[in-house]
Amino acid sequence: MDEVQLRNFVMIGRCASITEAADRLGIAQPSLSQQLLRLEDEFGTKLFRRTSRGVVATDAGRMLQEHAATILQAMNRARDEVQATERVPQGNVAVGLPATASMILGVPLLIAARTSMPLVSIHVREAMTGTIRRWLEEGRIELGILYAAENIRHLSTKVIARETLLLVGPAGAFGETDDFGIATQPIEQPRLKTYDFILPSVSHGLRELIERQLHMEDLSLSTTIEIDSLAHTKTLVASRLGYTLLPHAAVCNELASGELSAAHVEGIDLSRSVAFVRNPAQPLTRASIEVEDLARRLLRDMIAEGRWLATPVEDE
Known part of the structure; x- marks a missing residue:
């Protein structure tokens, strides 16, 4: 046939x-x-x-x-x-980015695309990871970035890097810092029990990751405030109402200005994967492929230049 x-x-x-x-x-x-x-x-x-x-x-x-x-x-x-593939890419591409990824990638992606693919219109949509996953499942976006997405079987994932969550506190909380604003001495795992934490709600992807890793270490935190807003979380920490766990990219500006401080946590794996995700049931367009390739190059350049503290993962 x-x-x-x-x-x-x-x-x-x-x-x-x-x-x-x-x-x-x-x-x-x-x-x-x-x-x-x-x-x-x-x-x-x-x-x-x-x-x-x-x-x-x-x-x-x-x-x-x-x-x-x-x-x-x-x-x-x-x-x-x-x-x-022999023609100039054109069309609309909707990209879903979590807040942290949007901070480091959103504007650079739009600026770079204006030059390299002028006929492609990129719509960056910032949301929590659960919402981005739903948009992908519903076919409302062509491409998204998700964290710790390895176990999502019905979506297509390509891990690009791994980044580590830091313990984030108010200004001067952890002593001397390095060039990235991170304390030169890590915090030992047992000290986590002495802090009050400000974390997202239990349905949030970041909270799920934290709880999963804590459970593996038989460790629990005192969570005094739950809030699903990165900006408000940082404001509350700066106001000395508690501590939180975030990647360096989410707080790099505040570390540089001295509004917040951060430290690595010793004795617990707080790393997470960062992946491009698609719905395999959606048609694959030349424009979306070009946008993904551009985003991948930008992120790898950021890692190489020290603007994003992450470990690249090579393509399989």
């Missing part, structure tokens, strides 16, 4: 007549009848029932018509997209 046979089969069903279908296809009627017989032999069942007025699809024929329509649409789309 090939594409030509499928198209001819669909035409027979559309015309409900082998003779009329042969006329429309510009082939001899006996030749088309032979194609249909070979197709029926291949599937081991009758696909059309002959009547005095023409042909009527059997149950098996109607089932094949549905599959044929899907297959032919996919083949047309694949042909168009492969051929489009």
Whole structure:
């Protein structure tokens, strides 16, 4: 069975007549009848029932018509997209970014795209990871960044890096710092029990990661404030109402200005993966591929230049 046979089969069903279908296809009627017989032999069942007025699809024929329509649409789309690789990328691409990723990638991506792909319109949508995942599942965005997404089986993930969460406190909380504003001496794991924490709610992806890692170490934190806002969390910590756990990218400006302080935590793995995520059920466009490639290059450059404290993960 090939594409030509499928198209001819669909035409027979559309015309409900082998003779009329042969006329429309510009082939001899006996030749088309032979194609249909070979197709029926291949599937081991009758696909059309002959009547005095023409042909009527059997149950098996109607089932094949549905599959044929899907297959032919996919083949047309694949042909168009492969051929489009020779053309300048164009179109709209919606990208979902969590707050931290948006801080480091959102503006650089938009600026770089204006030069490298002027016919592509990028819509950056900032949201919590749970919302971005839902947008991907609903087909409302073409590309997203998610953290610790390895176990999401129904979405396609490409891990680009791993970053580590830091203990973040008010100004001067952890002593002498390095060039990145991080304390030169790490905090030992048991000291976490002595702090009051300001964390996102339990449904938040960051909180899930923290709780999972704490559970592995048989450790619990005193969470006195729950709030799903990065900006408000940093304000509350700066006001000395508690501590939190965040990646360096989320607090680098505040560390540079001295509003906040940060330290590594010794004895517990607080790293998380950072991945580009797609819905494999969505059509893959040239524009979205180019946007993903550009975003990947920008993030790798940030790591190499020390503007994003993360460890790159090589493509598999």
